[in-house]
Amino acid sequence: MIKNSSLRTIILFISLSALVVGLSIISNNIWGGKPEKLSELNELIIEKEMTISQFGKANDLPNSVLKEIFDLKVKSDLGKKLNEYGTSDGIASIVGKKLALVSEHTSKNWIKILVKFVLWVIFLSAIFIFLRKYKITINIRKWMLFAAILIFGIIMGSDPSPMGTVKDAIHLFAIKHVIFPPRMIALTVFLVIVFLANKYICAWGCQLGTLQDLIFRINRSNKHKAVIGRQIKLPFVLTNTIRIISFFAFTVVAFAWGIDVIELIDPFKIFKPSYLGIMGGIFVGSLMIISLFIYRPWCHLFCPFGLVGWFIEKISLYKIRVNYKTCIACQKCVSACPSTAMGAILKRNKKTIPDCFSCDTCIEVCPTDSISFSIGNRTLPPEDHFNKRKSPEA
Numbered sequence: 001m002i003k004n005s006s007l008r009t010i011i012l013f014i015s016l017s018a019l020v021v022g023l024s025i026i027s028n029n030i031w032g033g034k035p036e037k038l039s040e041l042n043e044l045i046i047e048k049e050m051t052i053s054q055f056g057k058a059n060d061l062p063n064s065v066l067k068e069i070f071d072l073k074v075k076s077d078l079g080k081k082l083n084e085y086g087t088s089d090g091i092a093s094i095v096g097k098k099l100a101l102v103s104e105h106t107s108k109n110w111i112k113i114l115v116k117f118v119l120w121v122i123f124l125s126a127i128f129i130f131l132r133k134y135k136i137t138i139n140i141r142k143w144m145l146f147a148a149i150l151i152f153g154i155i156m157g158s159d160p161s162p163m164g165t166v167k168d169a170i171h172l173f174a175i176k177h178v179i180f181p182p183r184m185i186a187l188t189v190f191l192v193i194v195f196l197a198n199k200y201i202c203a204w205g206c207q208l209g210t211l212q213d214l215i216f217r218i219n220r221s222n223k224h225k226a227v228i229g230r231q232i233k234l235p236f237v238l239t240n241t242i243r244i245i246s247f248f249a250f251t252v253v254a255f256a257w258g259i260d261v262i263e264l265i266d267p268f269k270i271f272k273p274s275y276l277g278i279m280g281g282i283f284v285g286s287l288m289i290i291s292l293f294i295y296r297p298w299c300h301l302f303c304p305f306g307l308v309g310w311f312i313e314k315i316s317l318y319k320i321r322v323n324y325k326t327c328i329a330c331q332k333c334v335s336a337c338p339s340t341a342m343g344a345i346l347k348r349n350k351k352t353i354p355d356c357f358s359c360d361t362c363i364e365v366c367p368t369d370s371i372s373f374s375i376g377n378r379t380l381p382p383e384d385h386f387n388k389r390k391s392p393e394a
Helices: 006-031 052-058 063-070 075-079 088-106 110-133 138-155 162-176 181-196 200-205 207-218 236-257 267-271 277-290 297-301 304-315 332-336 341-347 361-365
Strands: 318-322 371-375
Touching (some): 006 138, 006 207, 006 267, 052 075, 063 075, 088 162, 110 200, 110 371, 162 181, 162 304, 181 200, 181 304, 200 207, 207 277, 236 304, 267 277, 277 297, 332 361, 361 371
Antiparallel strands (some): 318 371
């Protein structure tokens, strides 16, 4: 079989897709797992002179849940009158909020989540050290991306994810007016990672982001050219406009109608296939195919965390930087970059720099080692730097 042939690319794409779905089904069956969301409680039965115990039995609420809702100290508190806690509407509001938090807590596999965060720290630290000390080659990058998909998607599942911390937080607050503290902690951790190293959790830790990235690179030759069709670099003004509109629309719909529109097509459910549904399956399948030709389409066009992370990466400590003293203005980095990010970073002719996923492609192709993933502010290129191209020997 000819290396980098179209047939080889198609076979790799189909094999990767089948492997992800198949192994995810097996993994989910092994984990067993709890439902992603508990069923909604029907309209509460609240009557005058009803005790807390009677209220629990009428609404099928166990004592452990009643204890959380009403902050009961001893078992005898179950005999307290319900009207001591306010009016019927007030009690319904309190119970609704408390049950939302209990539902969130109950639906999580906390051991699995803790293990996943520990693995994230270990894996990202290893990638960071490798990225700082060595150039990441084409094949090494693919294996790193596959390892991330295998660990954080196939084995550890769709939840938690960077996107979920933003999406689910907004939706929960919109419908129940509560904030789930563990989710805020997870979001903070993810944003701290973005602050420490430019878009790092998205680049190397996000199960869906790395899957899209690997699919894109399956359709790339060793010369960073598309094997099938053409790989398109969408203008950042277009992708970010769509992403902002998507984020705004999602938020408005959530607050106005209580609907999580992303949930219907959530691409992270490729790692939990039984929850996809027909619409979700069609969307995810289309997204994977598009990923052959557009670099990380979900990240650039729709991801809520991608948008939030883009703001934070403006102040990231470690980022892609250019040493213009040794740069020969060959612009191989711009050509090889899978998006428009390196063009903006190198030339700095635009104030707005697109999402940079610290993929190391620019470092890999630079003939003079003028690009680094390092700490510090980016400098501006000298005047007429790109009008006076130098040879590598200069």
